[in-house]
Amino acid sequence: MARIELRGVGHSYAPPPARAGGGRGGPGGETKWAVHPLELVWRDGGAYALLGPSGCGKTTLLNVISGLLRPSAGRVLIDGTDVTAAPPEVRNIAQVFQFPVIYDTMTVAENLAFPLRNRGVPRAEIQARIADVASILELTPDLRRRASGLSADMRQRISLGRGLVRKDVAAILLDEPLTVIDPHVKWQLRRKLKEVHESLKPTLVYVTHDQVEALTLADQVVVMNEGRVVQVGTPQELFERPAHTFVGYFIGSPGMNLLACTLEGGAAIVDGQRVPIAEAIYARAERAVRDAEDGAQAGRAELRIGVRPELVRRVAEGGEASVRAEVVQVEELGRYRIATARLGAQIIKVRLSEEEPVAAGDALWLELPPRWTTIYVAGRAVAADGGE
Amino acid sequence: MEKPFNNRAWLLVVPVLVVVAFSAVIPLMTVVNYSVQDILGPDQHVFVGTEWFRKVLRDPELHGALKRQIVYSLAVLAIELPLGVGIALALPMRGRAASASLVVLALPLLVPWNVVGTIWQIFGRGDIGLLGVAVNRMGVHYNYTADAADAWLTVLAMDVWHWTPLVALLAYAGLRAIPEAFYQAARIDGASSWATFRFIQLPRLRGVLTIAVLLRFMDSFMIYTEPFVLTGGGPGNATTFLSQYLTRLAVGQFDLGPAAAFSLVYFLVVLLFSYVFYTAMTSAAGREAR
Numbered sequence: 001m002a003r004i005e006l007r008g009v010g011h012s013y014a015p016p017p018a019r020a021g022g023g024r025g026g027p028g029g030e031t032k033w034a035v036h037p038l039e040l041v042w043r044d045g046g047a048y049a050l051l052g053p054s055g056c057g058k059t060t061l062l063n064v065i066s067g068l069l070r071p072s073a074g075r076v077l078i079d080g081t082d083v084t085a086a087p088p089e090v091r092n093i094a095q096v097f098q099f100p101v102i103y104d105t106m107t108v109a110e111n112l113a114f115p116l117r118n119r120g121v122p123r124a125e126i127q128a129r130i131a132d133v134a135s136i137l138e139l140t141p142d143l144r145r146r147a148s149g150l151s152a153d154m155r156q157r158i159s160l161g162r163g164l165v166r167k168d169v170a171a172i173l174l175d176e177p178l179t180v181i182d183p184h185v186k187w188q189l190r191r192k193l194k195e196v197h198e199s200l201k202p203t204l205v206y207v208t209h210d211q212v213e214a215l216t217l218a219d220q221v222v223v224m225n226e227g228r229v230v231q232v233g234t235p236q237e238l239f240e241r242p243a244h245t246f247v248g249y250f251i252g253s254p255g256m257n258l259l260a261c262t263l264e265g266g267a268a269i270v271d272g273q274r275v276p277i278a279e280a281i282y283a284r285a286e287r288a289v290r291d292a293e294d295g296a297q298a299g300r301a302e303l304r305i306g307v308r309p310e311l312v313r314r315v316a317e318g319g320e321a322s323v324r325a326e327v328v329q330v331e332e333l334g335r336y337r338i339a340t341a342r343l344g345a346q347i348i349k350v351r352l353s354e355e356e357p358v359a360a361g362d363a364l365w366l367e368l369p370p371r372w373t374t375i376y377v378a379g380r381a382v383a384a385d386g387g388e
Numbered sequence: 389m390e391k392p393f394n395n396r397a398w399l400l401v402v403p404v405l406v407v408v409a410f411s412a413v414i415p416l417m418t419v420v421n422y423s424v425q426d427i428l429g430p431d432q433h434v435f436v437g438t439e440w441f442r443k444v445l446r447d448p449e450l451h452g453a454l455k456r457q458i459v460y461s462l463a464v465l466a467i468e469l470p471l472g473v474g475i476a477l478a479l480p481m482r483g484r485a486a487s488a489s490l491v492v493l494a495l496p497l498l499v500p501w502n503v504v505g506t507i508w509q510i511f512g513r514g515d516i517g518l519l520g521v522a523v524n525r526m527g528v529h530y531n532y533t534a535d536a537a538d539a540w541l542t543v544l545a546m547d548v549w550h551w552t553p554l555v556a557l558l559a560y561a562g563l564r565a566i567p568e569a570f571y572q573a574a575r576i577d578g579a580s581s582w583a584t585f586r587f588i589q590l591p592r593l594r595g596v597l598t599i600a601v602l603l604r605f606m607d608s609f610m611i612y613t614e615p616f617v618l619t620g621g622g623p624g625n626a627t628t629f630l631s632q633y634l635t636r637l638a639v640g641q642f643d644l645g646p647a648a649a650f651s652l653v654y655f656l657v658v659l660l661f662s663y664v665f666y667t668a669m670t671s672a673a674g675r676e677a678r
Binding site for chain 1: 567569570572573575576577578579580583587588591
């Protein structure tokens, strides 16, 4: 049970760039970060998901925590102790890999005993721990079997068991553990994992690119993209208040509507139609645009208005503060349907209940509730509640 | 649904049957034919049944050669396998050093058999050979042309020098095929390097090691050229192995009948040993797969 702190941790797989004369700032002269230096604190006993597309640095970050990888910058602290230079075997961290690793010349019980034997734990205690863990993971009937030719979910349970069996284990890191598991056993294993977390309360860090997994398992989700943490929040926060356009479209199915717009007279103008937005957001957005344009000579900051398809409201024709869109396509998804509509030259998606009549070619009058509508300046959300 | 039967399918197998017939069956049958005849002249031969078989099986010289052969092959396996695996483990896994060391390692494999014999013949000489002179200077009396044990050890050393690289290359390929996650898991589990070897590397090398055992066994069991060049089978009979004895019988004394009978026995012995090794190593894997 431990608190894990990452202080300015960053990692680059490329060797540090050669210090050639005047190299700074030139193209290729900068470090190519797999993970940009970042600050993160994982609370003791928390369940975290590390969510992001393939290649965004999730696994690198995980390997830095477990000690398989020494970060090129920053410090890793476990319960306040600096372990940056410590190898994995002394860190009391368990890690489960995407492809389950099983020692297949041993029995299931010997597999579970392996981490303890390597640490010289007395035999009687090993037996007791194996019995405990096996009953939690429902491996008891198979303990005497040889650990080869087993199903993928059983293999993954055994490798999870090798992590749980260590009493001193501070944190369990899981690197996309369910990708190789059949869909119908996936949810069982996910529930098992949740039970394990609730009963033993280890700090759990779960890497995944599957948003459903992340949102169901974790209390806190860390969203990563291109080596950077773009947002840390509860599943609800990520859904309702994405801090970055990336979070907006990566989370949710379909993702957030992000329409290019301009600002004018307290409203956003989307292809000639006015969308009223909250006053506080408008003020901040204007300021952010000014700051961005002053700061960078690059030109105008990109402005987008974001709203979830689930939170867009269909209103009566000509309704106040509504915009008109034309339905292009309707997808039936069982209990609800997703209408894809053209708003000027842009596309907006709306979730409608199955009772609502809608067909391609229909005109839709939509209201974007100011409460759920955010402006993104150069990809970043304008904070509605205080400091930038 | 019933499987369709069509006798024309046999036509598809005919090319293979013809090739195998000419490459294996017909030559083998010729040998079988010789083994049951006494050839007296170009057109004179008498059917003698199993007489030659009984003769060669009772031949004390052959017993000696067989015993030497078995001890030799087992010694080759006992040295080359652990040594080859050890070398493979010590080799760098990536980078320029990896390719360079592989090339250097493979050099002995490129040397023709009889040249290997010649190299060691000179290398081991007490008057001008590097090895011979060095060993004698250290105060150990070493002369492979006169001392049976020295001759024997030299032939063994020569084989180890020549063929350990093959085992090492096979083991190296096997090691390279182990996914990184296994090593990572082992580190997380706190495994010592011995435990990593015993429970991850060795089990995953079983496939290539089976091949290595079979190749090295069959090859060493049929060794001919190197001792022929180095010692000519001597001193006395110390390095006369089965194939040398056979050649002496067939070519030297022109005893075609006994030589043919002996060839068949030799063939069956190699087959039997290979079968035993193969079954032992794969059934160990099978037991674990259950």
